Amino acid sequence: MPIHRRDVLRFAGAAAFSGSLPRLARGVDNASVYDLPRFGNGRILHLTDTHAQLTPVFVREPSVNIGIGSMQGQPPHLVGRAFLERFGISDDSADAYAFTSLAFEKSAARFGRLGGFAHLKTLVDRLRSDAGTERTLLVDGGDLWQGSGLANSLQGADMVEASNLLGVEAMTGHWEFTYGEDALRKNLEAFKGEFLAQNVFLTEEAAFNDAKALDPASRRVFKPALIKELGDYRVGVIGQAFPYVPIAHPRRFTPDWTFGIREEELQQLVSKLREIDKVDAVVLLSHNGMDVDLKLASRVAGIDVILGGHTHDAIPQPIAVKNASGVTLVTNAGSNGKFLGVLDLDIAKGKVKDVRYRLMPVYSELLKPDGAMQALIERLHLAHSKSWDDKVTTADRLLYRRGNFSGPMDLLICDALRTEFDAEIALSPGFRWGVTALPGQALTMEDLFAETAISYAETYVQTMTGSQIKDVLEDVCDNLFNPDPYYQQGGDMVRLGGLSYACAPAESAGRRISELTLDGGRPLEAGKSYKVAGWASVNPHTGLPVWDILARHLRAGKSISSRGVVTLRGVDGNPGLAE
Amino acid sequence: MAPLDFSPLRRLILKGAGLAALTGLGQIGLGLPAAQAASDKYPEDAFKQKSDADAIKALYGRSADASEQIKLDAPEIAENGGVVPIAVITTLPGVTSISFLVSENPNALAASYVIPEGTVPSVANRLKMAKTSNVIAIVEANGKLYSATREVKVTVGGCGG
Numbered sequence: 089m090p091i092h093r094r095d096v097l098r099f100a101g102a103a104a105f106s107g108s109l110p111r112l113a114r115g116v117d118n119a120s121v122y123d124l125p126r127f128g129n130g131r132i133l134h135l136t137d138t139h140a141q142l143t144p145v146f147v148r149e150p151s152v153n154i155g156i157g158s159m160q161g162q163p164p165h166l167v168g169r170a171f172l173e174r175f176g177i178s179d180d181s182a183d184a185y186a187f188t189s190l191a192f193e194k195s196a197a198r199f200g201r202l203g204g205f206a207h208l209k210t211l212v213d214r215l216r217s218d219a220g221t222e223r224t225l226l227v228d229g230g231d232l233w234q235g236s237g238l239a240n241s242l243q244g245a246d247m248v249e250a251s252n253l254l255g256v257e258a259m260t261g262h263w264e265f266t267y268g269e270d271a272l273r274k275n276l277e278a279f280k281g282e283f284l285a286q287n288v289f290l291t292e293e294a295a296f297n298d299a300k301a302l303d304p305a306s307r308r309v310f311k312p313a314l315i316k317e318l319g320d321y322r323v324g325v326i327g328q329a330f331p332y333v334p335i336a337h338p339r340r341f342t343p344d345w346t347f348g349i350r351e352e353e354l355q356q357l358v359s360k361l362r363e364i365d366k367v368d369a370v371v372l373l374s375h376n377g378m379d380v381d382l383k384l385a386s387r388v389a390g391i392d393v394i395l396g397g398h399t400h401d402a403i404p405q406p407i408a409v410k411n412a413s414g415v416t417l418v419t420n421a422g423s424n425g426k427f428l429g430v431l432d433l434d435i436a437k438g439k440v441k442d443v444r445y446r447l448m449p450v451y452s453e454l455l456k457p458d459g460a461m462q463a464l465i466e467r468l469h470l471a472h473s474k475s476w477d478d479k480v481t482t483a484d485r486l487l488y489r490r491g492n493f494s495g496p497m498d499l500l501i502c503d504a505l506r507t508e509f510d511a512e513i514a515l516s517p518g519f520r521w522g523v524t525a526l527p528g529q530a531l532t533m534e535d536l537f538a539e540t541a542i543s544y545a546e547t548y549v550q551t552m553t554g555s556q557i558k559d560v561l562e563d564v565c566d567n568l569f570n571p572d573p574y575y576q577q578g579g580d581m582v583r584l585g586g587l588s589y590a591c592a593p594a595e596s597a598g599r600r601i602s603e604l605t606l607d608g609g610r611p612l613e614a615g616k617s618y619k620v621a622g623w624a625s626v627n628p629h630t631g632l633p634v635w636d637i638l639a640r641h642l643r644a645g646k647s648i649s650s651r652g653v654v655t656l657r658g659v660d661g662n663p664g665l666a667e
Numbered sequence: 668m669a670p671l672d673f674s675p676l677r678r679l680i681l682k683g684a685g686l687a688a689l690t691g692l693g694q695i696g697l698g699l700p701a702a703q704a705a706s707d708k709y710p711e712d713a714f715k716q717k718s719d720a721d722a723i724k725a726l727y728g729r730s731a732d733a734s735e736q737i738k739l740d741a742p743e744i745a746e747n748g749g750v751v752p753i754a755v756i757t758t759l760p761g762v763t764s765i766s767f768l769v770s771e772n773p774n775a776l777a778a779s780y781v782i783p784e785g786t787v788p789s790v791a792n793r794l795k796m797a798k799t800s801n802v803i804a805i806v807e808a809n810g811k812l813y814s815a816t817r818e819v820k821v822t823v824g825g826c827g828g
Contacts, residue, residue, distance in 0.1 A: 148689070292752075332744060333745075334746045334747075334823060335744055335746055336747075339746070339747070346746060347746070348742050349743060497813060559823075560823060563822055563823045564823075566820075566822070567822060571821075574743045575743055575818075575820050577744070577822075597799070
C-alpha cells in the first residue's frame, strides 16, 4: 500500500490558525478544517486512551521521549522541533501546539483546550455522515473507562453510557480490567459495542474450575474479533488488550485470566479471517504500545493497519512496516480525547488498494458541543461529582505529567507524600495519563482525580534499603528502555521525590542507574535503610488514597520543595530529548 | 503499578526457588552412550550443577546445537515468576528426552523428562524463576542434542500508560 502524506497538514498553516487571531474561537464556522476530501469506500474512526476525560483538557505532550538502539530517532521517539520536521508541521501553528510541547503555555492561551466527549461526538457524527454512516466504523483502543474521579467512583459505568452515546462499535481494554472481573462484566453488559481481546485467556486453574469463557476449547475469555460490513466490503477487526495487565497492576483484579502478546494466536486469527472468512481487509485494534506494535507488524503477516494506543503517542502519519505479506501500517492516536484518528480505506475484493490517514486534533473551540452528550455529561456531574468542584488550590506554575523521567505534577505528588508521611523519599508511578494545568488555574478535587483516580490508590510507608531502591529503579528503567520492545510495558520511569540520580538509558539492565543522591546532597547508601512513602502498589495497602493526601497538602498552601533531578548520560543529541 | 512495592518476602521466595526434579516414568533402553537422561535413574549430579552448561554436560555428556525444529513456548514477561508456564513441542524424529534449564536460577536444571518411544514429543510445565533469565529447552533425538532458547523477564512491575 502506498503511503500518502496527510493532506490535513495543509490546514496547519491556514488562515484560521494564523498568529493574527488571538484565539481559534473567532467562530465555530472555522470548522472547515474538518472538511476532508472524499476518499475510498470505507472509513474507520479511531479513539484511544481518552482516560474518561469527558470535558476538554489541556495536555502538554512530552519533551522527553527517548528511543534507544533501533528506536532512536524513529517515531514515536521524536519531540519538539525534531517532531515538527519529521511530520512537516509548521512552527507556531495550532498543530505544533497539539502535537508537541513547544511554547505550550503561550499556545494554550491561543488555541484553547482539546477534546471533550460532546465535541468528539459532533466531530464523529460529522465524519460519519460525510462518508456515509453505513460505510463507517468507530473503534476505541481502550483506557476509555478510567481516569476521572467520576469514572473511578462508578467503576466506569458513566463512561459506558458516554461510549454508547458516542457510538463506539468495538473496543479493547487496559485499565478497564482494573475494576475487577465483576465490574468489567457488568460494564460489558451495558456496553452496546463489542469488547474484543484475542490475547486474554483463562489460566489453566480457572479453566479446570470451569470459570466463564467464550469457548472452553480455546480458553479465550472475550470475543477475539468481529467482521464489519463497510458498504460492499467486509473488514475484520481484531482486538488486542494490553498484554501485561497482571504484571503492571495488582493480580487480584484478574486472578483467572492470563494475557501476553500472543503473536502466534494472532497470526492464526488473521489467517482465518483472510482464508476462511474471506474478509477484504484486516485491522488490529491494539493496546500494545507503539514500539510493540512496530515489532509485531514486522512479524505477523496479513494485517493492513494496526490502530494503536497505550503509549499515548500522537503520530500524525502511519509508519509502514514490511513483513512476509507486504506492508502493515502502524498508527498511534494520542490520549485524553485530544485526537481522533481517521482512516479512509479504498477497499477492493480481498485487499486494500490505498489508504488516507489523518490524526485530527479535536480543537474544542472549533466544534459545537453535541447537545445530547453535553446533557449526559451534566447529568452525571450533577448526580455524582458536583461536590468535587470546589477549588483546592491554584497552580503556581505549569503542572504537567508526561516525560520519561519526571514532571512538576508528579513532583507535587511526591512532595505531598514526603511531607504528610515525614518520609525521606517518595515514589510515584510513571503513568502517562493525567492532564496539564496552566499557571494560575484553579485546581479542583476532580482535577486531582484526573492525576490519581485508580482502583488501588492507597498510600503506604515502608522501610527500604538503598540497594532495594536501586533495584526497583533499574527494574522499572528496563521496562522503559529494554532494546527489545516486547520486554517493555509502556509507561514512564517511576517518579522520585527527595532522591536524584543519573540514568544512562542505552546501558544494559542493572547498569543504567547511578549517583543516587538524597536531597541535601548525601549519597544513598546501599546497606542503609530509608523511610519511603508511595502509592499504587501491586500489593494491598490500607493508607489513605493518594488524592486525599495530595488535597491535604495543597490546602495547607504548600508549593513544590522536593528535588528529584535526573541527569541523563549518553543521550546527547537524541531527538527524543528537547533542548 | 508494581515497582513501588518492594516485597522482601517475595524476593526470598523466588531466591529459594526449589527446582522441580521430574524424571520420566517410562522405561527407555536405547543404550545411548553417556546419556544419563536416557536411563531411568534420577540424575542427581545434573540437578546439583550451578550453570546451564555444566548441567547439560552432566546430564548428556555433550553440548547441544540450536534447532529451529524445537518450538519453545514461553511468555516474554512472566506474570508470576513463581509459576512460569513453559512448553516444548518438536518435530525432530526419535526424541528420547526433553529437559528445561533456567540459566540464572541457583541450579540451572529445572526438569528433565524421558520420552518413551511412540510418545508425542510435547511437554508443558511450570518453572520457578529467580529472576530474568534465558530458558533453555534441550531435546535429545536419535542420539543427538538440540536446543532452543528464549529470554523470560521476571519483573517487580512497571506501570502502563
